Amino acid sequence: MTQTDRVKIFDTTLRDGEQSPGATMTHEEKLEIAQLLDEMGVDIIEAGFPIASEGDFKAVSEIARATQNASICGLARANFKDIDRCWEAVRHARRPRIHTFIGTSPLHRAIPNLDMDQMAQRIHETVTHARNLCEDVQWSPMDATRTEHDYLCRVVEIAIKAGATTINIPDTVGYTAPRESAALIRMLLERVPGADEITFATHCHNDLGMATANSLAAVEAGARQVECTINGLGERAGNTALEEVVMALKVRHDIMPYRTGIDTTKIMNVSRRVATVSGFPVQFNKAIVGKNAFAHESGIHQDGMLKNAETFEIMRPTDVGLNETNLVMGKHSGRAALRAKLRDLGFDLADNQLNDVFVRFKDLADRKKEVFDEDLIALVTQNDASQDHIRLKHLRVICGTDGPQKADIVLEIDGAERSTTATGDGPVDATFNAVKALYPHGATLQVYQVAAVTEGTDAQATVSVRLEEQGRIATGQSADTDTVVASAKAYINAINRLIVRREKSAPGEDTKTVSYRDAG
Numbered sequence: 001m002t003q004t005d006r007v008k009i010f011d012t013t014l015r016d017g018e019q020s021p022g023a024t025m026t027h028e029e030k031l032e033i034a035q036l037l038d039e040m041g042v043d044i045i046e047a048g049f050p051i052a053s054e055g056d057f058k059a060v061s062e063i064a065r066a067t068q069n070a071s072i073c074g075l076a077r078a079n080f081k082d083i084d085r086c087w088e089a090v091r092h093a094r095r096p097r098i099h100t101f102i103g104t105s106p107l108h109r110a111i112p113n114l115d116m117d118q119m120a121q122r123i124h125e126t127v128t129h130a131r132n133l134c135e136d137v138q139w140s141p142m143d144a145t146r147t148e149h150d151y152l153c154r155v156v157e158i159a160i161k162a163g164a165t166t167i168n169i170p171d172t173v174g175y176t177a178p179r180e181s182a183a184l185i186r187m188l189l190e191r192v193p194g195a196d197e198i199t200f201a202t203h204c205h206n207d208l209g210m211a212t213a214n215s216l217a218a219v220e221a222g223a224r225q226v227e228c229t230i231n232g233l234g235e236r237a238g239n240t241a242l243e244e245v246v247m248a249l250k251v252r253h254d255i256m257p258y259r260t261g262i263d264t265t266k267i268m269n270v271s272r273r274v275a276t277v278s279g280f281p282v283q284f285n286k287a288i289v290g291k292n293a294f295a296h297e298s299g300i301h302q303d304g305m306l307k308n309a310e311t312f313e314i315m316r317p318t319d320v321g322l323n324e325t326n327l328v329m330g331k332h333s334g335r336a337a338l339r340a341k342l343r344d345l346g347f348d349l350a351d352n353q354l355n356d357v358f359v360r361f362k363d364l365a366d367r368k369k370e371v372f373d374e375d376l377i378a379l380v381t382q383n384d385a386s387q388d389h390i391r392l393k394h395l396r397v398i399c400g401t402d403g404p405q406k407a408d409i410v411l412e413i414d415g416a417e418r419s420t421t422a423t424g425d426g427p428v429d430a431t432f433n434a435v436k437a438l439y440p441h442g443a444t445l446q447v448y449q450v451a452a453v454t455e456g457t458d459a460q461a462t463v464s465v466r467l468e469e470q471g472r473i474a475t476g477q478s479a480d481t482d483t484v485v486a487s488a489k490a491y492i493n494a495i496n497r498l499i500v501r502r503e504k505s506a507p508g509e510d511t512k513t514v515s516y517r518d519a520g
Contacts, residue, residue, distance in 0.1 A: 004224065006224065006258070006259060006261075007219055007224055007249065007258045008043040008044060008199070008201075008225040008260075009041075009042050009044070009225075009226060009242060009245070009260050009261070009262055010043065010044040010073070010225050010228070011037050011044070011045055011227075011228060011229065011230070011242060012046040012203075012227055012229055012239070013033060013037070013229040013230045013233055013242075013274060014033060014034060014045065014046065014047050014059075014063075015046040015048050015075055016046070016229060016234050016235065017233035017234050017239070017274075017278070018048075019234065019235050020234055020235060020238070020278070020280060022279060023278040025277050025278060026277075027055065027058065027059055027062075029277040030047070030048070030059045030063065031063060032277070033230075033277065034047060034066070034067060035066070035067075036270045036273060037070065037270065038068055038069050038070045039263075039266065040266040040270055041069075041260070041261040041262045041263050041266075042070050042262070043070060043071065043225075043261060044070060044072075044097060045067065045070045045071070045073065046073040046074070046099060046227075047059060047073065047089075047090075048060040048063075048074060048075070049075045049076075050076070050085045050086045050089035051076065051081070051082045051085045051086065057085065057088075060072070060074050060089040060090060061088075061090075061092070063093075064089060064090045064092050064096065068094070069094075071093065071094075071095035071096070071136065072090050072093035072094075073097035073138065074087075074089045074090045074097075074098065074099065075100075076098060076100045076101075076130070077100065077101065078101065078122055080126070082100070083100055083129055084133075086098050087133040087134060090134070091133075091134075095136065096134055096136065097134065097137070097138060098130045098133065098134045098136070098137050098138070100126055100127065100130050100139055101139065101142050101168075101170075102122065102126075102140075102141065102142060103141075103143050103172075104119065104141035104142065104143065104147045104155055105142075105143035105144075105147045106147075106148070108142055116154075119155070120155055123139070123155050123159055123162070124161075124162050127163060127164050128162045128163060131162060131163030131164070136165055137163055137164050138164065138166040138167075138168055138201070139159040139164040139166070139167055140167075140168040140170050141156065141169070141170070142170055142172050143170065143173065144170050144172070144184070145169070145170075145171045145172070145173075145175055145176040145181075145184065146173070146175060152184075152188070153187070153188065153191045153192050156188055156192050157192045157193055157194065160193075160194040160195070160198055161194065164198065165198055166198060166199045166200075166201055167188075167199070168200075168201035168202070169184060169201065169202055169218070169223070170202075170203040170227075171203065171204045171205055171211075172203075172205060173205060173207060174206055174210070174211060174236070174237060175207070175208070176210075176214055177208075177210060177214070178214050178216075179217070181204070181215075181217045181218045181221070182217040182220060182221035183221070184218075184221075185218045185221035185222050185223050186222065188200065189221075199224050200218075200223045200224065200225070201226070201227055202214070202215050202219070202223045202225070202240075203227035203239075203240075204227075204239065204240045205234065205237065205238070205239055206232060206234070206236075206237040206238045206239060206240070207236055207237045209237070211241075212240050212241060212244040212245060214240075215240040215245055216245065216248060216256065219249075219258060226240060226245050227240065228240040228241060228245055229242060230243070230270055231271055231274055231275060231280065231286070231289060233280055241286075241287070241288070242262075242267075243267045243287070243320070244287050244288055245260075246262045246264060246267070247264065247319070250264060250315075250319070264319050264320055264321075265319065265320065265321045266321060267288065267289065267320040267321055268289060268320045268321035271288075272289075288320060289320070330365050330371060331362065331365035333361075333371075335355075335358055338354070338358055339354055341376060342354075342357070342376060357376075357380055360379050361376070361379055388492075388493075388496045389413065389414055389499050390411055390412070390413050390435075390492050390495055390496055392488055392489055392492055393410040393412050394408075394410035394419075395407065395408070395410075395488050396408045397430060397431060398427075399426065399430075403423075404424065404425075404430070405424055405426050405427050405429070406421060406423050406430055407421065407422055407423075407424070407430035408421050408434075409422075409431065409435065409438070409488070411435065411439070411492075413438065418438050419438075420434050420437050420438050421434065422434035428483075428484055428487045431484055431487060431488045431491070432487075432488075432491055435488065435491055435492060441469065441495065441498070442469055443468060443469035443474075443494075443498055444467065444469070445466075445467060446466045446467065446473070447465065447466035447475075448463070448464075448487075449463070449464045450483060450486075451463075451464075461479065461480060461481070461483040462478070463477065463478055463483065463486040463487045463489075463490040464476070464490060465477070465487070465490040465491050465493070465494045467494045467495065467498055472498060472501045472502065474494045474495075474498035474500075475494055475497070476489075476490040476492065476494030476495070476496070476497060477493065478493055
């Protein structure tokens with residue numbers, strides 16, 4: 001290939017990412033994620049390993065037929081049966097690709113018991129077979145970073161002559177370092193005949209925490225395809241994270257003048273969806289997509305952010321699909337941040353009022369890890385005579401192996417008692433359905449968490465609930481030795497706080513989006 005500034009993004013969330021223990025996705029979820037990746041601008045989607053199972057074959061086939069823009073790739077081992085099955089799965093794509101691989105390091109050559117010449121012959125035969133089926137063939141020497149350099153050059157040359165259009169250099173066990181990653185790509189470009197006519201790719205695992213750095217080093221050395229996954233999902237410690245590579249190239253275009261076709265404003269949406277369907281939540285301090293990536297609690301940082309966001313942020317939240325920065329209120333926050341947050345919540349306090357609230361805020365912050373928006377509202381309105389709109393008066397649930405589970409509930413709503421019976425998928429679901437039947441609302445349940453305060457079967461359960469309605473976020477918490485009762489009280493508590501949020505919205509505004517604690 002010619003040395004261009006265009007870097008292709010090869011996403012393997014649906015193949016390598018799904019290999020994370022417990023991250024298996026349903027057929028419908030795979031189709032959904034593939035569509036999101038395609039809309040985001042991913043160049044190549046590795047949709048699966050067609051020979052692995054009938055389900056994988058069907059998913060790759062359907063993704064191949066449905067995808068509008070991206071190349072659709074399937075993985076195949078170095079044998080004709082795998083390659084034929086892969087071709088059957090991807091052949092109907094607008095731009096199909098076969099990706100075939102074999103382990104070339106001494107450790108991996110020992111598994112099929114092939115010597116160097118025997119393996120070289122197999123590479124020639126299988127890549128040739130793949131190219132006879134498909135014009136776009138990618139070949140990978142698995143564990144390339146632990147393969148002898150002379151042998152790596154030899155087999156890469158064989159694959160190119162056999163028709164491979166992309167040569168991927170995998171750091172299969174996350175062993176290499178950035179300097180080595182770059183040197184390996186440079187060596188192949190310099191020593192292998194025909195290397196300048198194909199695309200070199202890099203595929204890095206994160207076992208030593210250097211996957212993204214290794215990938216970017218390879219790009220600087222001449223690789224023009226990066227293999228990655230959403231949220232860095234993958235085996236063991238995961239893979240190079242798509243969002244990290246794309247944003248690093250965007251933010252540091254001055255020293256890495258390369259471009260991708262990714263619509264970065266879709267990153268956060270795709271990240272959240274992958275986290276949901278895979279069951280792998282994103283760590284809070286994860287770069288780009290972690291919920292703390294644009295959160296600031298330090299008073300100095302918050303004051304700087306209020307004056308000029310660039311003082312403590314190298315990218316804008318809107319760049320990845322967020323609406324705004326989150327000023328996390330905690331014990332390190334100062335008056336300026338508190339005033340700004342209260343204004344967002346609809347309270348414009350005089351100096352003496354702010355001083356009074358600030359003292360109580362600091363006292364509360366010393367006792368809580370994070371002070372939420374509803375806590376601030378309570379501080380400002382704690383002297384109001386208003387009572388909760390909704391109170392739990394009575395709850396009885398019927399649950400067990402014979403469903404449906406049922407909840408009988410009595411609520412006091414604005415002083416009047418109302419009762420109902422509802423069913424659900426479990427006692428908590430039935431209880432929440434009953435509450436919603438008596439007090440209809442449009443809020444969605446974002447978080448439901450249960451934690452035991454002490455050990456033993458008689459432990460008191462603390463339940464946390466977070467609701468979202470048109471950008472307003474409200475949390476509720478309650479503790480009880482009966483988990484279902486605690487759940488009902490926490491849910492009702494969140495609704496009550498949501499009602500307060502509605503009433504305290506700033507004049508002229510229907511919704512307030514002032515917190516992004518769930519950014520990850």
